[in-house]
Amino acid sequence: MKAKAEMDGIGGGGHAVGQPIKQRELDSHVKGQTLYYEDVKVPRMLHLKIHRSPVAHARILNIDTSKAEQSDGVVAVLTYRDVPATKVWSHFEAIGAAPGAEPILAVDKIRWKGEPIAAVAAETLSQAEDAAAKIKVTYEKLPSVFDVDEALAPGAPELFDCWPGNHYVFPDDHKAAQIRFGDVEKGFAEADHLVEHVYRTRPIEQAPIETAGCVAVPGSDGRYTIYTNSQALSTTRNSAAEIAGLPVARLRLVGGTAGGGFGGKVDMAIEPMALLAAMKSKRPVKYRFTREDEMTVSSTRAAWRVSIKDGVMRDGRITARHVITHQDIGAYLRNSIYGAFKHASHMPGPYTVPNVWADVYCVFTNRTPSAAMRGFGVMPASFAIEMQMDRVAKAIHMDPWQFRLKNAFRNGDMKAHRREVWDAALVETIQAAARLTAKDLPEEYRQMSSAKRPLSAPRIAGG
Amino acid sequence: MTAKRVSLTVNGRGENIAADGLTTLQQVLREALDYNSVKDGCTQGSCGACSVLVDGELRIACLLPAGGLQGAEVTTLEGLNARNSTSVIQQSFVEHSAAQCGFCTSGMIVSAQALLDENPAPSRDEIMEAISGNMCRCTGYLPIVEAVASAARKLAKGDGA
Numbered sequence A: 001m002k003a004k005a006e007m008d009g010i011g012g013g014g015h016a017v018g019q020p021i022k023q024r025e026l027d028s029h030v031k032g033q034t035l036y037y038e039d040v041k042v043p044r045m046l047h048l049k050i051h052r053s054p055v056a057h058a059r060i061l062n063i064d065t066s067k068a069e070q071s072d073g074v075v076a077v078l079t080y081r082d083v084p085a086t087k088v089w090s091h092f093e094a095i096g097a098a099p100g101a102e103p104i105l106a107v108d109k110i111r112w113k114g115e116p117i118a119a120v121a122a123e124t125l126s127q128a129e130d131a132a133a134k135i136k137v138t139y140e141k142l143p144s145v146f147d148v149d150e151a152l153a154p155g156a157p158e159l160f161d162c163w164p165g166n167h168y169v170f171p172d173d174h175k176a177a178q179i180r181f182g183d184v185e186k187g188f189a190e191a192d193h194l195v196e197h198v199y200r201t202r203p204i205e206q207a208p209i210e211t212a213g214c215v216a217v218p219g220s221d222g223r224y225t226i227y228t229n230s231q232a233l234s235t236t237r238n239s240a241a242e243i244a245g246l247p248v249a250r251l252r253l254v255g256g257t258a259g260g261g262f263g264g265k266v267d268m269a270i271e272p273m274a275l276l277a278a279m280k281s282k283r284p285v286k287y288r289f290t291r292e293d294e295m296t297v298s299s300t301r302a303a304w305r306v307s308i309k310d311g312v313m314r315d316g317r318i319t320a321r322h323v324i325t326h327q328d329i330g331a332y333l334r335n336s337i338y339g340a341f342k343h344a345s346h347m348p349g350p351y352t353v354p355n356v357w358a359d360v361y362c363v364f365t366n367r368t369p370s371a372a373m374r375g376f377g378v379m380p381a382s383f384a385i386e387m388q389m390d391r392v393a394k395a396i397h398m399d400p401w402q403f404r405l406k407n408a409f410r411n412g413d414m415k416a417h418r419r420e421v422w423d424a425a426l427v428e429t430i431q432a433a434a435r436l437t438a439k440d441l442p443e444e445y446r447q448m449s450s451a452k453r454p455l456s457a458p459r460i461a462g463g
Numbered sequence B: 001m002t003a004k005r006v007s008l009t010v011n012g013r014g015e016n017i018a019a020d021g022l023t024t025l026q027q028v029l030r031e032a033l034d035y036n037s038v039k040d041g042c043t044q045g046s047c048g049a050c051s052v053l054v055d056g057e058l059r060i061a062c063l064l065p066a067g068g069l070q071g072a073e074v075t076t077l078e079g080l081n082a083r084n085s086t087s088v089i090q091q092s093f094v095e096h097s098a099a100q101c102g103f104c105t106s107g108m109i110v111s112a113q114a115l116l117d118e119n120p121a122p123s124r125d126e127i128m129e130a131i132s133g134n135m136c137r138c139t140g141y142l143p144i145v146e147a148v149a150s151a152a153r154k155l156a157k158g159d160g161a
């Protein structure tokens, strides 16, 4: 009975940690019987194709959809005039991701290559594609910026009038997600060595094997249902309803098994568009990213630039860590602030550092807007910190394992964002890794534990 | 484009379908015949999620024009589900937790079946070669390779054959 309960997974009554737990849909996966959104077939469904900008930064002078409207099989053509609410994408208002500035369909300006301008709903996908290609847009091209160095250079072209210098400004009027703990200048003054370096990551596409997609279906009762593979069902429902000018009670989202997501299906890329097209055509509308869309216009992991300066004692204690991060969020905010907060709160890594200062900026560029991907904001933080840990260890001629053990969190230590550590496990994890890889650690390091720090080496803010 | 009629067998059943020059086997199987195990991950021959057997050979359904399949015998995972050797492969996938989101899994199992039909005792390299056209973004290939290897061992011992 016990084994059965464990195989049934969490809620089966057994312990989860350390036990194999069977993926709930494994039996149907291997038979090809799992239902994904696309396996639900809706009669009289239309297909959607978006006309997107071929330029990265431009003013729109004119949008001519007349030829598309005459094209075979076309039922509805939508531009910004068909977006009822002035509301734009912004489903992280609760954490300060406001004001939103991203239109569902471009109004007067293009900020990235691939920005949606018009949508065509037609009887077949190839008819929708043919018609979308007939839309004519006239542009006045503008100079572009493609990374944070270009975006922050003096006199750089700006994406938004409301955000000068391409810096996102939080609603309470500051520019960065910040950590202030102790006094880094004092920490640097005490240090034997200062080690400074800049680390960069590049954008990565989440690339789930099932591309993002949905089907929006008008109901006979004035309600709409969207079948979707979204990873963020309730925020997507609320935002899509607002964008379409519908009371939330008139919109139902049906999720289910997604064919992979990795953060790429968090940021509401498709549902509002399908909903608006279903409202205009009064027909079910399917909108799915092709593989090419997924690789070229869906949001990616951001490019990050992380500058770290550490003060360190000869014996390996880090006295201060100063971090300035610029997140290249691309052309629109989406949920990048959330990544900035997570990045900031991850500083200074799983190490106890008495003096920490971090500023994490969101910077606009004319790149594809970025969004979540596995460990949103944390991956670039960990990457930069661990590269820096190796660099500092080398600078003071210390073994990098010992250097990490010496600085690892202990229970009772205070983190830079002022939460006491109570579940530290880094010391034991490094020790286990050392055993598994036959790494020789001196006795003193083998005896260390996360339980507490020796009284001789207290770690207190500003100390 | 003018459609022509094509008669073929799908999972043992005779079908007569309409296909123009651009109709793919994937469209026929998914849209006309509702074989949902045939997935669409790229529609361009690069992910393997639409893998099926045509006359016993492993094929990518999204690149195969249906118009040329007069008289062909097509097998999707729905058709393989009745086979004992397939159920041994499926059981091994379950035992090795060789699927997570499951979107690649039908194609993986069809590829594994095609391999074991041809080569009942594949080496590790041969298994990797056989599934090299099937992309998986979730599981990692290690459990999948182990699952196929273990299925081969079980089938050699006669379990479920």
Ligand code: FES
Pocket: B039, B040, B041, B042, B043, B044, B045, B046, B047, B048, B049, B050, B051, B060, B061, B062, B063
């Ligand atoms: S859908 Fe056919 S190979 Fe990807």
Ligand code: FES
Pocket: A209, A259, A260, B099, B100, B101, B102, B103, B104, B105, B135, B136, B137, B138, B139
């Ligand atoms: S299990 Fe998700 S792609 Fe393979």
